[in-house]
Amino acid sequence: MPGRGSKKIAQQPTLADFKVGVDNVIFSVDTAQNRLLVLLVMRQEEPFSGHWCLPGTLVRQGESLEDAAYRILAEKIRVKNLYLEQLYTFGGPGRDPRECDGSYGVRYLSVSYFALVRFEEAELIADGVSGIAWYPLEQVPQLAFDHNKILEYGHRRLRNKLEYSPVAFEVLPEVFTLSDLYQLYTTVLGDNFADYSNFRARLLKLGFLYDTKVKVSRGAGRPASLYRFDAEAFAPFKDKPLVFI
């Protein structure tokens, strides 16, 4: 029975000492090119100098986890609106090579945050870093530390949020066609998640899309109606279980 009454015995097990990092998985969708993008920066310090990684920082004295997440975001990107939430905490021993490197056993824990920004509104800040880029998800290289794992976790969260919440409307422009919306879902969830006619019927039935009566022509097809998300119509459903696709 491990640890039974362990608090009472004289010899205490040695507690681990930690530095705490915050790593942000910042997604955006280039709706014009139907690409799901993630923000990466190039590390300019060891370990993993010259490797791409998620934008992150170590938490400072007196700083909350969320403040650290917003700090690193503000250093890398200028954006008016963004959606940010905590993702997951990765803290196994050995996840950071600095642990072995004269660090007196200090471990590095990563609290990851998930953010979503509108691609058109987001302006990258390149000063003082050796590289920053919106990487298409399928072209992401081997990242520093366990960041591929964190990214994979973030991608799963994004898919879940599209399925269960109206987060899509925080990424789309104010007004959009049903085809734009469908493309966004296809870009994030992959092809064949649903056929277009089902998707269209289901979304309209939910009653959260307001038809602006304005039509746009794109390419050769018939003019398409522009919709906007009706937050007021959605409000009563906010805390109810709901599937969006």
Place this chain on the structure above:
Amino acid sequence: MPGRGSKKIAQQPTLADFKVGVDNVIFSVDTAQNRLLVLLVMRQEEPFSGHWCLPGTLVRQGESLEDAAYRILAEKIRVKNLYLEQLYTFGGPGRDPRECDGSYGVRYLSVSYFALVRFEEAELIADGVSGIAWYPLEQVPQLAFDHNKILEYGHRRLRNKLEYSPVAFEVLPEVFTLSDLYQLYTTVLGDNFADYSNFRARLLKLGFLYDTKVKVSRGAGRPASLYRFDAEAFAPFKDKPLVFI
């Protein structure tokens, strides 16, 4: 522009040092009495000596976060099956009074885990602690640290999981009546989440309940059919968005 190019200037901001705790929100449902229960232990050390709190521990050298969560669980409870997942990380400055107490600025971060166990199978281990109890949720007192907040967060996660996943069947006995299932949902989600006939029709339509053809009589009503969860019928829907109520 806070932090702009901060990596380049000579004076680095001081990083915070952390100890990392794991706190478990362990839920169970007493189906006989229709009560949602949470496992609490009484602290026997300062700070908050004599106060109830969530069972927790500090992470040791070489120990993963999850291992620490399982370790504290095994110290407090004997159980055959359990569902465990990471909940949230609370790490704001000032959340633990030990931070000010000659601790040289060491902060205490809490990675919380969420667990669900079958009440009938779970055996509390009282040795070496001054108190341990399954507390009905509505009777939970003021807890040590920010544990009421962590508990509230865990309760929200439990409600979400009942709405979107088949977690209910990890809490119910192997076979159960539709009324048992309804009672479980009512106990966790509160009254009026749905009326019984809708709930019954919806659950049966999903096709995951296997009618064992065995009937039981309870009280004065007609004998009720016993069902079991059909994991095989559910498998194809495992990664699809779905609402259970």
